[in-house]
Amino acid sequence: MTLDGVSQGPGSAEEDTRGEFHRGGWLMPVFDDGCGEAVNGWYERCGALLLGRRTFDTFTTHWPHVTDPADAVADRINHRHKYVVTSSALGATWADTSTPLGSGFLDDIGRLKEADDDRELQVHGSIRLARTLHEAGLIDIYRFLIAPVVVGRGAGLFDGDGPAYGLQLQHSTVTESGVLSVEMSPQEFDNSLRAAVVAGRDAVVPEPAQVGAQA
Numbered sequence: 144m145t146l147d148g149v150s151q152g153p154g155s156a157e158e159d160t161r162g163e164f165h166r167g168g169w170l171m172p173v174f175d176d177g178c179g180e181a182v183n184g185w186y187e188r189c190g191a192l193l194l195g196r197r198t199f200d201t202f203t204t205h206w207p208h209v210t211d212p213a214d215a216v217a218d219r220i221n222h223r224h225k226y227v228v229t230s231s232a233l234g235a236t237w238a239d240t241s242t243p244l245g246s247g248f249l250d251d252i253g254r255l256k257e258a259d260d261d262r263e264l265q266v267h268g269s270i271r272l273a274r275t276l277h278e279a280g281l282i283d284i285y286r287f288l289i290a291p292v293v294v295g296r297g298a299g300l301f302d303g304d305g306p307a308y309g310l311q312l313q314h315s316t317v318t319e320s321g322v323l324s325v326e327m328s329p330q331e332f333d334n335s336l337r338a339a340v341v342a343g344r345d346a347v348v349p350e351p352a353q354v355g356a357q358a
Contacts, residue, residue, distance in 0.1 A: 144287050145169055149297035150270050153290075158201065159298075166294040173290050177318025185286055186219045190262025193252065195269035196229040203236040226255065226264075228272055249279055256281070270298045278305045284328055285310065291321040307332035 144150045152159040152167025159167060170178075194202070202220060209217035225241045227233055228248045233241050244251050255264055263284070266273050276282050277300060309330040316324045339348045 144299060145290050145292050145294050145297075147293040147295070148299040148301055149294050150268075150273075150300055151298040159197065162296075162298065164297050166297065169292045169294055170288065170290050173292070173318075173320040173322050174288075175318050175320045175322070177316065177320075177324070178288055178322050181286075181288060181316065181318075181324040183215055185265065186216045188263045189219050189223055189265045190260050191224040191226060191255070191264050192220065193226045193255075193264050193266045193269070193272070194228070195272040196227060196231075198268035198272075199225065199227045199229070199233070199241075201268070203234075207236060226251070228269075249275075249281070252276070252281060256283075270300060273300050274302060274305070277301070278303070280306060280329075282329065284313070284326060286326045287324070289323040289325065291323075309333055 149169075151161070151164050153170035154168065155171070156165060156167045206217055206220045209221075211217065221237070222240065225237060226244050227241060228244050230245065231243075233243055252264070266276065266282075273282075309332055310327040311330045312325065312327050314324075314326040318324065335350055336347050337350050339346055341348060
């Protein structure tokens with residue numbers, strides 16, 4: 144995502160122009176070896192992919208043509224199972240490793256999460272799907288490459304009225320080009336403290352207890 148929270152069209156100006164977004168391609172000028180190492184590490188944990196239809200279709204135009212045996216990301220995208228939230232047929236590409244999920248996909252995802260597997264069901268791109276999962280409380284780990292760039296308006300994961308969480312940092316690095324790679328897990332939202340002046344000093348204190356009265 145960008146520093147101002149946009150995840151739309153990181154790869155090119157033409158990747159995703161919905162909403163008249165024409166500032167795509169913002170990640171590529173700062174995508175360096177450190178970014179590649181972070182993404183490789185994410186895919187090492189991937190047991191299956193969960194994708195929105197647009198991201199799935201975008202992947203089909205690129206990854207089947209990456210045949211370098213040393214490219215571990217391409218290997219996982221091409222050969223791991225892909226669950227795709229869609230209302231239409233997926234076509235011939237990856238037909239043997241793809242399953243469409245229909246209108247009850249949240250229930251399907253809940254069942255997939257309960258499967259006995261130490262690998263992850265990972266969402267890559269798929270902004271609208273990721274936002275729906277966030278709002279449903281189905282995301283266990285958030286991973287971002289946060290680019291040192293702002294683009295103004297554009298679609299992002301945290302648009303709209305989602306749930307409130309604290310996020311506990313599990314891992315972070317900064318690449319040479321200034322991209323922040325972070326991994327965070329959701330925690331209970333806490334707003335039990337407030338700023339106050341105590342004995343002439345700036346302090347952080349608990350919020351006063353709420354008093355209810357019934358008659």
